Amino acid sequence: MHPTGRFHPQFVDLVRQERLDPRVLAAWEADDIAVYGHLALEYGHRLMALNLEWTEWAIDQLDARQARAAEA
Numbered sequence: 001m002h003p004t005g006r007f008h009p010q011f012v013d014l015v016r017q018e019r020l021d022p023r024v025l026a027a028w029e030a031d032d033i034a035v036y037g038h039l040a041l042e043y044g045h046r047l048m049a050l051n052l053e054w055t056e057w058a059i060d061q062l063d064a065r066q067a068r069a070a071e072a
Helices: 009-016 022-027 032-071
Strands: none
């Protein structure tokens, strides 16, 4: 986690990349181990994207709550 409480910008960029280069993916279809490795990597990528999205949402919720409390 970045010192500001948000994720490091390079991590965010990496997680938000949609998919790997198709030329790389084609090479991964060579054998079963490569296919299973690709599946595991994709799972991790999607899990991190979900985690990032939820964390940003949660931080926004807490920031909004704090702003409302400061106004009261």
